[in-house]
Amino acid sequence: IISHIHMNRLVTLAALLCSLPSTDGGKVLVFPVDGSHWVNMRVLTEELHSRGHSITVIKPAQSLYIKEMPHYYQTVTLKAATASDDGFNRFLTTMLQLRLESHTSWRAVLRTGEVILKAMYEWHKIVAETVKEIFEDAKLMQSLQEAKYDVVLTDPCFGGGVLLAHRLGLPLVLNVRWIIxxxxHFAVAPSPLSYVPVAGALLTDKMTFFQRVKNVFIFLMALHHQASLVGPHYTPIVQHYFGPNVDYMELLQASDIWLMRNDFTFEFPRPSMPNIIYIGGFQCKPSKRLSKDLEDFVQSSGEHGVIIMTLGTLVGNLPEDITEGIAAAFAQLPQKVIWRHTGKRPSTLGNNTLLLDWLPQNDLLGHPKTRVFVAHGGTNGVQEAIYHGVPILGLPLMFDQDDNLFRMEAKGVAKVLDLATVNKDSFLEAVKAVLYERSYRENMQMLSRLHRDQPMKPLDRAMFWIEFVMRHKGAAHLRTDSYKMSWIQYHSIDVVAFLLSCFMLMALICFLAVKMLWRKVFGRKKGKTD
Amino acid sequence: IISHIHMNRLVTLAALLCSLPSTDGGKVLVFPVDGSHWVNMRVLTEELHSRGHSITVIKPAQSLYIKEMPHYYQTVTLKAATASDDGFNRFLTTMLQLRLESHTSWRAVLRTGEVILKAMYEWHKIVAETVKEIFEDAKLMQSLQEAKYDVVLTDPCFGGGVLLAHRLGLPLVLNVRWIIxxxxHFAVAPSPLSYVPVAGALLTDKMTFFQRVKNVFIFLMALHHQASLVGPHYTPIVQHYFGPNVDYMELLQASDIWLMRNDFTFEFPRPSMPNIIYIGGFQCKPSKRLSKDLEDFVQSSGEHGVIIMTLGTLVGNLPEDITEGIAAAFAQLPQKVIWRHTGKRPSTLGNNTLLLDWLPQNDLLGHPKTRVFVAHGGTNGVQEAIYHGVPILGLPLMFDQDDNLFRMEAKGVAKVLDLATVNKDSFLEAVKAVLYERSYRENMQMLSRLHRDQPMKPLDRAMFWIEFVMRHKGAAHLRTDSYKMSWIQYHSIDVVAFLLSCFMLMALICFLAVKMLWRKVFGRKKGKTD
Structure with a gap:
């Protein structure tokens, strides 16, 4: 009805205007989470810089990800290091090993949970130690106080930034998807377990009775994990520096704005709060031209198009039998395949398949000849696939990847394979389904249209609200204080109990009154007849 | 920090771009609520028209408000009339009478509730009859079907538009503040009664135990009223045309977008849903120049500034003793006063007070010399006062005016007087407080800054989402289907009962096992010792 192109142009123009740098810059203190989370945070800091704000990033002594970048941010380098690379690599190897064994058996699920929790325990411990180091470094704290930052921007996957913001008495903006x-969402918005699936439950917003039981069960386990991670690490710090009755979760819940790294093309519809701003896909951007070689290869696919495969940078190589099977499956297809693969060259590789150490993922996903994205299901890759409208064949490895891909499968835009059982035949069958069953592509392109049709680009929205918090020194009018209530008060259990007591008291009084009257009337009669 | 002026300009430019008319117009079927609700709906239809959409308005046979306006919308005129003007005027007189007696006594509260419910019962009956008339007019229904509208826009204060949209199978956008x-919000978003005050309860988001009891109690009464209004009027129609198991509230909850006529400068922070779009203040616009006479009068106030008083158009005149008192109070002030007053000229009127039959409310509120807005607390007036940052002295008359003004009082931007007890002295004291206690003005100007500092103007946001629904034939991805669950399922009561039963069964098995062991061990021993 309405010219879609016209609207897109308007939105782009409006976004362009909004992304003009502000004349007067604010001062932003960034407490990032090291590792892959920095990839997201860097997009926000780069945009903040381009809008004229001065950025200070708190970084550990050694970091592969967070570099000293004097041209666009200053760093406050801590004495402490983050977890060792060796330890992290061992963790990844164990996780992949467990996945290859099976991820569906109860034993594997429990063992995986145990490994993750142990790792989380260590990471939170390191973060807590880092925070203590900062708080006890009087000179550092004084310099942070004197710098008069306007806002703290942090990823609350770990608690460091939340604690520092409160210690400095500064407004707090979260760049968030996962907390402890x-x-x-579960910390800030009502989340009825009857239609809001808990992370990791692999459930949709429409559940059977036993799925709802599973959801509640996993939620209770998550509460237990929360206690076991917050308790030993953050509680001592919070009680020492903020008072004996203060709780870490309260400090988190007092955050001004939650920039949530998803939206409702990714997530199922669920309750929200006025201070939750959805910025899913904020890192997505139009594709650029491919290099001549790559463009020639893509064009050579003709009407069949190309398949892109990459399993991210965390896991280097899959076992040889799996890569041999995948290569053999690819070889049977008329499509061209571009595969990010760093290990041994599979012997079954077809002439249609190009192996690359690194591939320009966004530019390939945005190419009109791209037909299927074979991916591990990291959030960034899934968001880019939605943005460009490319259906997914998923091979989840660990973390939230199962959850991400499950959502895409439920929305009819992805097929998911289990790494423990995948072989040449099942892979070939799955990739053919995503290629030739039209619904995958059609659904994904609809999702892409919905995702792109927003009043404002997600990155501009993120900027608007960070700057809003700077302008107004917080966003108190958007934030409920209901987290200060006890569980019993929040759910009105005391009120229901009171009303029921009143009702029962009234019933009792009625009963006694009737009984008394009965006695007066019939008791007397009885006396007379006796 | 950030140049506020600069940002405002950006927002205005972006909004300007977004408000360019679309090239291809859609077809919008509007089912308005007659009376003051049309004032709001007209703003939306005018803007839709200016963006190139064709508008069809369904109107009753006689209507003072909804006129035939061939230059910008077509009308479908029904045979039935709305409620008679006489009846409505009698209702208003009764309501004002009750308010003048007292609105705080239990008797007055109950009597007012009774009068309102009786009137609501009649109005809903008329709407239900109108809907039946439309549904049974085969020719009309056919022409509505054949017109192939893209969306139905309605105010669900009454159920007509909701029913018609479902009957025509069209996407549905609500322009809403009140439902039955x-x-x-209560029909679409989780609304924990512990911090979400029910309409009419005169409570904030921070309640004591007994305030929470009051809130739950009023909520239960509201549920009862809902049943007594939906039941007799809408249920027979719904069951006849949509099936025996369909419920009116379900049809309402299936709406695509809820354009909510408030925001969080007006409302307390509370849970929301992805398909709730806040458009509070969408009717507000910058003030225009006053006429020469009025501008001269305003300027003559000098440093003291002016007071604006208007109690809306519904109630003509207050009793003489009250107007005499108010006039005498005004006469003692150094300010100039502009008072919309149509009745007998008060004998106590001072030279500083100008009586007008009608006043340009928005232009006066936006004038830099305006100090206080004496108002009845209708939503439009309160929104305009927020937009222009003018503190309020409230004299609530009926409907939601108490609620609106209570919110403003809780936010420290208004003082509220009771019409039953107001006199010259109390009025003078109150108007002086709002004039000279700086917090009223400062708080209201802060609220105004917060209200104006949005990524997009509320009216543009409303347009975006109406057009979004037209482009995508609905907004299913933003709408939860959780309303289809039963109350027990929604609140996971069945799951909790199941888990408790499992737990108790396990406890029982443990107990029996221990008991058996006990007997085996000690029972034998006993036997031996005997």
């Missing part, structure tokens, strides 16, 4: 130990 | 019988 699940979806950030 | 309270705040529209």
């Amino acid at each position: 130990p699940g979806d950030g | 019988p309270g705040d529209g």
Whole structure:
């Protein structure tokens, strides 16, 4: 009805205007989470810089991800290091090993949970130690106080930034998807377990009775994990520096704005709060031209198009039998395949398949000849696939990847394979389904249209609200204080109990009154007849 | 920090771009609520028209408000009339009479509730009859079907538009604040009664135990009223045309977008849903120049400034003793006063007070010399006062005016007087407080800054989402289907009962096992010792 192109142009123009740098810059203190989370945070800091704000990033002594970048942010380098690379690599190897064994058996699920929790325990411990180091470094704290930052921007996957913001008495903006130990929504918005699936439950917003039982069960486990991670690490710090009755979760819940790294093309519809701003896909951007070689290869696919495969950078190589099977499956297809693969060259590789150490993922996903994205299901890749409208064949490895891909499968835009059982035949069958069953592509392109049709680009929205918090020194009018209530008060259990007591008291009085009258009337009669 | 002026300009430019008319117009079927509700709906239809959409308005046979306006919308005129003007005027007189007696006594509260419910019962009956008339007019229904509208826009204060949209199978956008019988949020978003005050309860988001009891109690009464209004009027129609198991509230809850006529400068922070779009203040616009006479009068106030008083158009005149008192109070002030007053000229009127039959409310509120707005607390007036940052002295008359003004009082931007007890002295004291206690003005100007500092103007946001629904034939991805669950399922009561039963069964098995062991061990021993 309405010219879609016209609207897109308007939105782009409006976004362009909004992304003009402000004349007067604010001062932003960034407490990032090291590792892959920095990839997201960097997009926000780069945009803040381009809008004229000065950025200070708190970084550990050694970091592969967070670099000293004097041209666009200053760093406050701590004495402490983050977890060792060796330890992290061992963790990844164990996780992949467990996945290859099976991820569906109870034993594997429990063992995986145990490994993750142990790792989380260590990471939170390191963060807590880092925070203590900062708080006890009088000179550092004084310099942070004197710098008069306007806002703290942090990823609350770990608690460091939340604690520092409160210690400095500064407004707090979260760049968030996960908190201890699940979806950030659960700390701030009502999340009825009857239609809001808990992270990791692999459930949709429409559940059977036993799925709802599973959801409640996993939620209770998550509460237990929360206690076991917050308790030993953050509680001592919070009680020492903020008072004996203060709780870490309260400090988190007092955050001004939650920039949530998803939206409702990704997530199922669920309750929200006025201070939750959805910025899913904020890192997505139009594709650029491919290099000549790559463009020639893509064009050579003709009407069949190309398949892109990458399993991210965390896991280097899959076992040889799996890569041999995948290569053999690819070889049977008329499509061209571009595969990010760093290990041994599979012997079954077809002439149609190009192996690359690194591939320009966004530019390939945005190419009109791209037909299927074979991916591990990391949030960034899934968001980019939605943005460009490319259906997914998922091979989840660990973390939230199962959850992400499950959502895509439920929305009819992805097929998911289990790494423990995948072989040449099942892979070939799955990739053919995503290629040739039209619904995958059609659904994904609809999702893409919905995702792109927003009043404002997600990155501009993120900027608007960070700057809003700077302008107004917080966003108190959007934030409920209901987290200060006890569980019994929040759910009105005391009120229901009171009303029921009143009702029962009234019933009792009525009963006694009737009984008394009965006695007066019939008791007397009885006396007379006796 | 950030140049506020600069940001405002950006927002205005972006909004300007977004408000360019679309090239291809859609077809919008509007089912308005007659009376003052049309004032709001007209703003939306005018803007839709200016963006190139064609508008069809369904109107009753006679209507003072909804006129035939061939230059910008077509009308479908029904045979039935709305409620008679006489009846409505009698209702208003009764309501004012009750208010003048007292609105705080239990008797007055009950009597007022009775009068309102009786009137609501009649109005809903008329709407239900109108809907039946439309549904049974085969020719009309056919022409509505054949017109192939893209969306139905309605105010669900009454159920007509909701029913018609479902009957025509069209996407549905609500322009909503009130539904049967309270705040529209309660039908679509989780609304924990521990911090979400029910309409009419005169409570904030921070309640004591007994305030929470009151809130739950009023909520239960509202549920009862809902049943007594939906039951007799809408249920027979719904069951006849949509099936025996369909419920009116379900049809309402299946709406695509809820354009909510408030925001969080007006409302307390509370849970929301992805398909709730806040458009509070969408009717507000910058003030225009006053006429020469009025501007001269305003300027003559000098440093003291002016007071604006208007109690809306519904109630003509207050009793003479009250107007005499108010006039005498005004006469003692150094300010100039502009008072919309149509009745007998008070004998106590001072030279500083100008009586007008009608006043340009928005232009006066936006004038830099305006100090206080004496108002009845209708939503439009309160929104305009927020927009222009003018503190309020409230004299609530009926409907939601108490609630609106209570919110403003809780936010420290208004003082509220009771019409039953107001006199010269109390009025003078109150108007002086709002004039000279700086917090009223400062708080209201802060609220105004917060209200104006949005990524997009509320009216543009409303347009975006109406057009979004037209482009995508609905907004299913933003709408939860959780309303289809039963109350027991929604609140997971069945799951909790199941888990408790499992737990108790396990406890029982443990107990029996221990008991058996005990007997085996000690029972034998006993036997031996005997």
